[in-house]
Amino acid sequence: MLKLILKRFGVAAATILGASLFSFFLLRKLPGDPARLIGGELADEQTIASLRHTMGLDAPLTQQFWNYISASFHGDLGFSYSTGQPVSDLVRTRLPATVELGITGVVTAVLLATVFAAIAVYRKKRGADVSLRFASSLAMGSPPFWLALVAILLLSVNLGIFPGPEGRLSPSLAPPPTVTGFYTVDSLLSGQFGTFVDAVRHLILPALTIAVGPFAFLSRLFRSQLRNTMREPFIVVARSRGLTRGSVFLRHAVPNSLLSLVAATAMLTAETMTGSVLVEKVFGWPGVGSLTVDAILQKDFSVVQGVILLSATLYVTVSFLADVVYVVVDPRIRAGAK
Structure with missing residues (x-):
């Protein structure tokens, strides 16, 4: 190993x-x-x-x-040609916003994908299965920046349910004291519940927008894995021991199928946090993605170079950790490595 x-x-x-x-x-x-x-x-x-x-x-x-x-190697990524600030400071300031948005989007995608895929497989009804496949196909063919524009137009401009592209908070509110850099967490830690509600309202639309793509992939993957697991011999043995179909499904099929999502979710987490450039720009989200777009427009190549290095490091690190976890939890991989 x-x-x-x-x-x-x-x-x-x-x-x-x-x-x-x-x-x-x-x-x-x-x-x-x-x-x-x-x-x-x-x-x-x-x-x-x-x-x-x-x-x-x-x-x-x-x-x-x-x-x-x-x-x-010493954390020095140079300095921004347009602002004169160290690139590491610029990235450090913007990174919490991107991580908060990325984690929220991926968690939302995982929860929705597992729930809807489990319902589609368990109920065995063609309507539920076709609906899930249609939704995932539609989601995979929808560019995130286009979804962001549609979401703002419908849910913000026309219906007024969510705030517009204002960033992480309403202009009238001050950011909470920095502890983690996540406005939702920091506002709770400081007891500013009004700020917490406002931060959540600003987070919902961009998080749902970037969750669409991962949801499409994960729902298809989990559905396929669940269907295969339900045909495994140990499922038949469990049913023959008198366990109900629901108990076998929840206690045996779902946990064994979730293993396939470990590596996929890790890769999607890194991809989401490093690839939400246009979504951040559309929503006015002050993260690393917006910083990258601004740097490209200003030909500030030092910032772009630093962000690319950070993105590559983040993507590869998450992938490496996912591989390690997969090796630890799956004995078949350890056996194949010997």
């Missing part, structure tokens, strides 16, 4: 390095000069050359990449 875990760790480290290498050289080839961005259009060539030297942009690309990787 240790050998398999070390192998997965090596693959994870190589993936992060490859993503860093790709993003670094790709961004260096795109139009735009960071030194010109800082110096302004009226700066003379001598000033621009001095800025390039100060920023290390006149060094060979291989040396620049080595300097960047070395600094990254």
Whole structure:
């Protein structure tokens, strides 16, 4: 088992390095000069050359990449060319909003997928099964940013049920004292229940929007796994011992089928938190996604590069942890690794 875990760790480290290498050289080839961005259009060539030297942009690309990787190991992702702030500080400030939104969306998707898939399989009625497949197919074919726009138009502008794209709180409310960075949690910890309700109302629409895609995938996966599990011999043995169908389904079929969701949910969590760029922008959500869009528009490649490195690290780390958990809980994988 240790050998398999070390192998997965090596693959994870190589993936992060490859993503860093790709993003670094790709961004260096795109139009735009960071030194010109800082110096302004009226700066003379001598000033621009001095800025390039100060920023290390006149060094060979291989040396620049080595300097960047070395600094990254110490948590230094450079500084923003447009704001002058360290990229690590910008990301640290925006990350809690993205994580809160991503976790809420994935948890919502998992709960809805397991409940609806379980109902469809247990009831054995064609209507429930067809409805689930139709809903998942429709969800898989709907772009998240389009769903975000439709949700705002219908539920915010027309019906007024939820607030518009105001961010995490209404403009009249101040953020709660920072403990975790999650407004819903921090408002409860500080006893600000009005702020908690407002934070939840602002969180519902974007969370549901990003939950649609994971729900579509997980509901299909769990439905398929449940149907296969219900045909397993141990289910027949359990029924032959006199257990009711509902008891067998809840105590044996569902827990055994949930194992298939471990890796899938982990991957979707990382993908959701790193891929909700447009949804964050549409809802005015002040997370890492909005930061990335703003940086691209301003040609602030240092921020984009830092976010790509962070996203790759997050994605690979979550995937690696999911693999480790899967190896620990599933003896079949451990047996295959020997």
